[in-house]
Amino acid sequence: MSSKEDILARIRQNTRTRYEMPDLKLDAITYEDKIHTFIEQLKAGGGEAHLLQPGEKVDEVIRSYYPDAKRIASNLPEIGCATFNPDELSDPRELDGTDLAIVKGSFGVAENAAVWLPKQTRHKAVFFISNALVILLDKEEIVHNMNEAYRRLADADYDYGVFMSGPSKTADIEQALVFGAHGPIRVTVVLV
């Protein structure tokens, strides 16, 4: 008997009462002003938000946040300030030393400032390896909570995807909060 068959047989033998799947409908929290809540939550988690004002240009906004960034990765055609397209690198290790990466979020979640980022570049390392990350997010694409978020993803197809909320962080040394454990030290969400 293979281990699989063995395990399944033991499960069948030992399972007692079979419980029904509950109805997952619930009255989950909603917010009067989703954009406001999203921004507040992002700040609380150590991230930065920029609500794009009429007349502001995304490139200029990014530059104003990161005036010293030299190596800037993006494969987004609308981004002019990128210094290289990460999809042209065959080895993701070459991304090491990137100052800033600019990517696009599909939607955000107000309750926790998470942004859904399906893999959109050849290397998913783009999300993690640069010192700072700018996420462009359509401000109309913010849902209230994670229940809503996952319903939205019910049939979504992706190789890899991540809900990212703010910068990489750790409190492993005496519970002192430090940003940039491994991933971006700074994360800026530009709401367009």
Place this chain on the structure above:
Amino acid sequence: MKIGLFIPCYVNAVYPEVGIAAFKLLKSLGLEVDYPLNQTCCGQPMANAGFEAEATRLALRMEDLFAAYEYVVGPSASCVAFVKENHPHILEEAGHVCQNSEKIYDICEFLHDVVKPTHLQAEFPHKVSLHNSCHGVRELHLSSPSERNIPYYSKLRDLLQLVKGIEVFEPKRIDECCGFGGMFSIEEPEVSVCMGKDKVRDHMSTGAEYITGADSSCLMHMQGVINREQLPIKTIHIVQILAAGL
């Protein structure tokens, strides 16, 4: 309404005044109260230590003692909770259907939910810190457990609000365990004492003169710490406050 007064072993031995206060308080509210003689113990200490079977005969005995009463009321949340939660399955194994579990109340719960007095004669012009004991809170639901997202309530506080002159406080860690835990207090004495000291300090930081609650066992443990450390705070069972002046 015929009430059988349940006096747990250590109240009987160490805190008879708590039993007396309970009796007087119920009497003063016009209730018919009796004490079935020769009570000993509900079996909780043995069961919590891991010897539930040793509680069987004690549980059966309690069933006999209180068979004639409509209500069983005791001044000890933990013992009452034990009868309510554990006597049924202990007795089931002895082929007996537990009757007490349906009619037993901690005295505060009984006053709050059944008798519902709108005023008391009691006066207690002191600052007290409420001791929300684990089994009172998490088994008998005398107040809202701090872990749960439910609206705050406290049956003890509601009752104390009927007492003239009293000021009621609660510790910062509102229902953290004091470390008594029955046999835990002697099986892990250092941990138990450490928890006890922390708890007493938390009560003291409210500025209270007394720690009060529905469980004499927690109070006994904390009083032990207070006496050893000679701390400027006292313990008093809540029924002694509610019965003050009777």
Place this chain on the structure above:
Amino acid sequence: MTTKHAIAGTRFIANETQEKWHDETLWMVRAKRDKQSRSLPEWERLRDLASAIKMYSNSHLDTLLEEFERNAVANGAIVHWAKDAEEHNRIVYDILKQHGAKNLIKSKSMLTEECEMSPYLFSKGIDVVESDLGERILQLMKLKPSHIVLPAIHVKRQAIGQMMEEKLGTEPGNYDPTYLTHAMRRHLRDKFLHADVAMTGANFAVASTGEIVVCTNEGNADMGTSFPKVHIATFGMEKIVPNREALGVFTRLLARSGTGQPVTSYTSHYRRPPEGGEFHIIIVDNGRSDILADADHVKTLNCIRCGECMNTCPVYRRTGGYSYTYFIPGPIGINLGMLRNPKQFADNVSACSLCLSCSNVCPAKVDLGEQIYKWRQKLDRIGRANPEKKLMSAGMKFLMERPALFNTALKFAPVVNHLPRFMVYNAANAWGKGRELPAFAKESFNDLWKKNKVK
């Protein structure tokens, strides 16, 4: 009358500064959790749902695991089944061998701890690198985690700084957490870039999509899997959830409970293999299928490893993770240890005052405290009851079953009040450690009643 936990706990308490810091720091995490849980009016409903989903999934493991496998294979993953720790470790090693791997970068996984995988791989010449910052610190210090979510909570910054001076050449005397963290970032960056194979655990495995979900704050699982061509994900079979909608419940509870954050920085969904690489998924039993048949303890399989039962436990906070003999400490660890090997891990059962805070804090409603009570009832049968406690309990039973004797005892009890202190508080009297004995009343309630003095 004592257990290994009581002895080790006493040692922890002896260092009062450290004990107070540990207690207060973890209490702060509990307070953050309370704040987060109160930010959601539907909190209790979420707990109910989480529990109900787990009751469903753990009673349908056969169908859900097969569904998971089908979908994972369709995604291009290679699925392995491991009956026990030994088989799990062998599967991992075989994959490493196939790829000629010399090192493995891994994110935090309680399952690999449970399987004692790292020592096994080291013995085979594989360099296993922990990538969670706390875990890496402990690995370099040759220490074990003392908490499942905050692994290095028991280590002070000075000790970490001194180790890093020695091993990573950081500035002598610089114990600033930000400085040390960023030095560790550079150290691990190099490890990430040069990893042969990456390994992660899984917080959730989704049956309907065949994907696994890993939650971290550091992004170490994502960094780890970004460079090697091979990713091995391993999960204990109770990590299965039926679908993505169920994740909407669990992801709202996990970080709020565990660290008091609304969500972890990264909730990563791994579905297909890396470009040109392989994605191996190992489904592990290792005793879990036995737990299914144990009605008293089956709910331990609801656990999502948030660690909050440790933070809320008044005993854990004051005794630290090392005082427990099982590798998972605290209320969930007491129970899991007993399920692993009751004789071996019975010493932890004393580490509980039955306050039931854990049962009320648990996001998946595991009845942790109630289960510890049940384990205590079983200790005698397995020959692990404390003989002194047993004797005391039997003595109490004897007395309490004889009311006349009890009443006589109460008559004479006040004599104790007048004994010399050395007789009352001798070394055998555990109560006397830090507490005065209560004074027995001159007349018991029973006596007073008989004499008609209760009026």
